[in-house]
Amino acid sequence: MPILPTSDFMSLALRQAEAAARRGEVPVGAVLVRDGAVIAADGNRVEELADPTAHAEMQVIRAASAQAGGRLAGVDLYVTLEPCPMCAAALSLARIRRVYFGAYDPKSGGVEHGPKVFDHATCHHRPEVYGGLEERRAAELLRAFFRDRR
Amino acid sequence: MPILPTSDFMSLALRQAEAAARRGEVPVGAVLVRDGAVIAADGNRVEELADPTAHAEMQVIRAASAQAGGRLAGVDLYVTLEPCPMCAAALSLARIRRVYFGAYDPKSGGVEHGPKVFDHATCHHRPEVYGGLEERRAAELLRAFFRDRR
Numbered sequence: 001m002p003i004l005p006t007s008d009f010m011s012l013a014l015r016q017a018e019a020a021a022r023r024g025e026v027p028v029g030a031v032l033v034r035d036g037a038v039i040a041a042d043g044n045r046v047e048e049l050a051d052p053t054a055h056a057e058m059q060v061i062r063a064a065s066a067q068a069g070g071r072l073a074g075v076d077l078y079v080t081l082e083p084c085p086m087c088a089a090a091l092s093l094a095r096i097r098r099v100y101f102g103a104y105d106p107k108s109g110g111v112e113h114g115p116k117v118f119d120h121a122t123c124h125h126r127p128e129v130y131g132g133l134e135e136r137r138a139a140e141l142l143r144a145f146f147r148d149r150r
Numbered sequence: 151m152p153i154l155p156t157s158d159f160m161s162l163a164l165r166q167a168e169a170a171a172r173r174g175e176v177p178v179g180a181v182l183v184r185d186g187a188v189i190a191a192d193g194n195r196v197e198e199l200a201d202p203t204a205h206a207e208m209q210v211i212r213a214a215s216a217q218a219g220g221r222l223a224g225v226d227l228y229v230t231l232e233p234c235p236m237c238a239a240a241l242s243l244a245r246i247r248r249v250y251f252g253a254y255d256p257k258s259g260g261v262e263h264g265p266k267v268f269d270h271a272t273c274h275h276r277p278e279v280y281g282g283l284e285e286r287r288a289a290e291l292l293r294a295f296f297r298d299r300r
Binding site: 086 | 200256
């Protein structure tokens with residue numbers, strides 16, 4: 001797979017979010033990248049799996065870890081929404097190198113909001129964080145989903 | 151299954167922690183209880199599954215949610231160690247009613263330490279928390295495990 005620019009990986013994550021919406025899931029998508037190649041891509045599957053932990057980030061971490069035999073040093077995450085505290089802490093445990101996220105999530109986010117999981121001495125690996133990438137597209141997807149549901 | 155007192159559920163969690171140690175895992179065990187009956191029991195399986203998210207709490211939440219078809223309202227957790235931020239946030243997402251934990255974890259805990267995940271407006275369900283249950287036994291298990299490894 002050719003090396004793609006950052007915005008293309010976020011486009012792939014957005015496509016995963018759109019696919020999640022079509023499955024009736026809150027539209028969040030995530031992609032893991034190592035050395036310029038996608039190693040996992042998935043969306044939210046909370047409803048499908050009846051698993052409140054099946055956020056997009058958890059899905060890709062678990063898939064890629066199983067494949068890699070453990071932690072994901074040197075791996076970058078692209079996700080359409082600011083990770084919640086569960087996913088933020090999981091990204092730290094997995095030793096993810098960089099986190100690029102789309103929309104900010106003041107209501108439930110755990111990176112820039114609320115518990116700010118990476119900002120404590122109890123966080124033993126802090127990924128580099130880049131927020132607001134393709135923010136408008138990621139936020140519009142979520143808005144459209146919740147508008148259609150009401 | 152007969153209704154058991156609280157300390158018996160923690161003994162079951164401790165047995166899961168001991169089993170985890172025998173598998174070479176950091177010895178943490180967890181039990182979920184609904185209406186006085188155990189609905190899930192497991193230990194840490196991070197090494198076995200090559201999954202950094204496979205903490206004891208995540209294992210029992212995922213097993214019980216799949217069984218129950220979703221969230222775990224009215225369900226109580228017994229776990230031998232203070233949950234980390236990932237597990238604390240997952241317990242909130244799963245709508246767990248009460249969290250009883252054994253040893254406090256100043257280094258990596260996320261309930262009474264560090265990000266204190268339940269203590270923010272972004273936490274939309276806060277379980278009742280009871281820490282230090284069978285604390286001595288839970289802490290000794292962890293100490294013995296790390297002593298043997300060094």
